[in-house]
Amino acid sequence: MAAPIPRDIPLPLPAPEGFLEILLVVAFLVHIVFVHLMIGGSLFSLVCQIRGLKVPDYEKLAYRIMQLVTVNKSMAVVMGVAPLLIINTLYAPQFYASSALIGDMWMAVIPLVTLAFLLAYVHKFWWRHFINIPELHIGIAALETALFLFIPLIFMTNVNLMLFPEAWPQVKGFVSALLLPNVIQRYLHFLSATVLSSSLLLVWWTGRKSFAQEVQFSKVRLLDVRRFFYAFAFGATLLQMLTGLLVFVSLPAQGMGWGFTLLLMLGGASALPAVYWMWQNLTRTDHLLDDNFKRIIASFACALVLMGIARHDYRENALADHQSAIKEKTANYQAAVKVAAEEAQLAAKALEEQPRGAGEIAFEQNCAACHHATLPTVGPSMQEIKELYAGDPSGLIAWTKAPGKKRPDSMAMPSFAHLSDAQLTAISGYILSH
Numbered sequence: 001m002a003a004p005i006p007r008d009i010p011l012p013l014p015a016p017e018g019f020l021e022i023l024l025v026v027a028f029l030v031h032i033v034f035v036h037l038m039i040g041g042s043l044f045s046l047v048c049q050i051r052g053l054k055v056p057d058y059e060k061l062a063y064r065i066m067q068l069v070t071v072n073k074s075m076a077v078v079m080g081v082a083p084l085l086i087i088n089t090l091y092a093p094q095f096y097a098s099s100a101l102i103g104d105m106w107m108a109v110i111p112l113v114t115l116a117f118l119l120a121y122v123h124k125f126w127w128r129h130f131i132n133i134p135e136l137h138i139g140i141a142a143l144e145t146a147l148f149l150f151i152p153l154i155f156m157t158n159v160n161l162m163l164f165p166e167a168w169p170q171v172k173g174f175v176s177a178l179l180l181p182n183v184i185q186r187y188l189h190f191l192s193a194t195v196l197s198s199s200l201l202l203v204w205w206t207g208r209k210s211f212a213q214e215v216q217f218s219k220v221r222l223l224d225v226r227r228f229f230y231a232f233a234f235g236a237t238l239l240q241m242l243t244g245l246l247v248f249v250s251l252p253a254q255g256m257g258w259g260f261t262l263l264l265m266l267g268g269a270s271a272l273p274a275v276y277w278m279w280q281n282l283t284r285t286d287h288l289l290d291d292n293f294k295r296i297i298a299s300f301a302c303a304l305v306l307m308g309i310a311r312h313d314y315r316e317n318a319l320a321d322h323q324s325a326i327k328e329k330t331a332n333y334q335a336a337v338k339v340a341a342e343e344a345q346l347a348a349k350a351l352e353e354q355p356r357g358a359g360e361i362a363f364e365q366n367c368a369a370c371h372h373a374t375l376p377t378v379g380p381s382m383q384e385i386k387e388l389y390a391g392d393p394s395g396l397i398a399w400t401k402a403p404g405k406k407r408p409d410s411m412a413m414p415s416f417a418h419l420s421d422a423q424l425t426a427i428s429g430y431i432l433s434h
Contacts, residue, residue, distance in 0.1 A: 003165035003322060006093045008330045013089065020086055021312065027082035029308045033197060034076035039148045040198020041069040042120065044229075046141040053134060060215050061225060065202065066124045073120060077113075091162060093326055094319060098162035098177075105154055105174035112154075116147035149191070153178070156187055163318040164252060182250040189243040196236035200300070202229040203293060226288055227281070234278045241268065255318030263310035267303045274299035359430030362423045366416060373434070379413060382431055393428040400424055 013020065045065040052059030088095055099106045123140050130137035154174070161167065161177045171177045178184075205211060206225050217225065248264060277292040277299075370378035371385065380388075389396040401424070403413035416424070 003325075004097070004168055005165075005322070005325045005329050006097065007333050008093055008326050010330055010334065017090070020090055021316075024083055024086040024090065025308050025312050027079070027086060028311075029304060031076065031079040031083050032308075033304075034072050034079055035152065036194045036197035037201055038069060038072040038076045039145075039152070040194045040201075041065055041072055042141070042145045042148050043195070044198055044202060044232075045069060045123075046138070046145050049138055049141055057215075057217060057221055057225075059131075061206075063127055064211075064215065066120075066127070068201075068205070070120055070124055073117060087159075091315075091319065094162040094165065094322065095158075097165070097168060098158050101161060101168060101171045102154070102158055102174040102177050106158060109151060109154055112147055112151055116144055116151065119144035119147070152190060153187055156190065157183055160186060163255065163315060165319075165322045182247060182252070185243060185246040185250050189240060189247050192236045192239040192243055196233055196240060196300070199229045199232040199236060200293075200297065203233065207288075207290065207293075223287065230278055230281050230288070234275070234282055237271065237275055237278065241271075244268065251314065252318070254321070255314040257313065257317050260310050260313045260317060263306050263313060267306035267310060270299055270302040270306065274303075357426070357430065358423075359426035359428075362419075362427050363430050366419065366423075367427065370413075379410065382434060386432055386434070389428070389432060393425070393432060396428040396431070397421075397424045400427070 015023075045062045048058045048062035048065060052062055119140055123137075123144055127137075130140070157174065157177050157180075160180060160183050161171065164180070167180060171180075203226050206222065206229065212222055244264075274296040277289075277296050281288045281292055371380065371382055373382050375381055376384065385396070389399075400415075400419075401417040402415060405412040419427075
């Protein structure tokens with residue numbers, strides 16, 4: 001494999017791997033729905049605000065939609081914690097590597113999200129202050145929407161990069177990771193899903209009885225508004241199918257498999273009836289078929305679940321070889337560590353079992369407290385003594401029997417005349433030979 005193979009940290013998973021994978025798919029689907037509604041709500045608020053310059057009712061609609069955005073963004077952030085933690089748990093080496101490779105832009109996510117949220121609050125809570133300054137008001141909405149659109153591109157670039165370790169050596173930051181073959185196609189597919197999800201939410205939301213009472217639109221205007229959102233949903237569905245096909249043909253082959261392909265086909269097929277039901281509503285001029293809406297939601301919910309499972313299946317296929325290589329490298333490392341530890345223990349045991357000479361024993365009993373092998377402590381080191389008395393063991397013995405004070409900053413050495421000549425000879429021999 002022409003890819004960096006890091007060594008893993010062999011820590012146990014907090015739950016069975018299969019359970020974590022199911023949890024990842026479920027948590028991601030919940031998170032991505034609220035992300036779609038947050039971004040799409042911001043986008044539709046901007047569109048309705050622009051349209052409201054000519055049709056005042058759409059200005060009211062833009063304000064109501066903006067109230068939804070701040071709720072959905074909070075849910076998107078909260079629901080995003082779980083999939084982020086789980087993906088870090090299951091794919092730590094790959095996700096860490098991809099995050100590091102686009103490091104500056106990945107770290108910029110926090111300030112960008114903060115700025116986008118602040119703009120959303122300004123847009124919502126200061127609506128009445130800016131209503132007579134449309135250029136500023138629409139400018140704030142446009143900047144907020146642009147940030148909401150850009151932040152998922154960073155996430156998508158990172159998650160895409162983690163799937164293809166063989167591309168890591170060529171990546172030199174965010175832009176080069178963004179230009180990998182299938183990132184833009186995936187992003188366009190994401191955008192079409194965003195428009196589709198949020199427009200369907202707005203079809204339902206504007207169809208409530210309480211909404212009609214709140215905004216006091218005429219029946220004709222309400223029908224016009226709901227058809228307006230249905231038109232976006234219909235167009236986004238067609239765009240999703242087109243971009244989905246582009247994503248499929250541009251995905252690297254190592255993640256492909258019959259299971260993945262079958263899931264994609266089933267997901268696409270489950271969305272086809274929704275296209276027909278939306279077309280029915282768009283072609284009617286008198287009223288909308290609300291029963292169709294329930295069918296449409298069921299159809300897309302089925303497609304969403306199948307696509308979410310397919311997405312995970314592709315990730316597992318794409319990383320299978322790399323995961324195996326990491327496990328093998330980690331196992332080899334652990335085996336090498338075990339062998340090294342055993343060899344160190346055997347060496348230490350052999351050293352302990354080696355017979356020690358009389359000089360070494362006498363030195364440890366009488367001299368080692370003040371004389372280190374290489375460092376000066378209370379007295380000079382063995383190395384220094386060896387240099388001073390090289391070839392002169394009798395001089396060392398004589399000094400040991402009647403030592404003086406050579407260093408003004410050190411204490412005088414006590415006499416060891418009480419030791420026998422044999423002991424002193426053994427000690428001097430040990431010092432001068434080591």
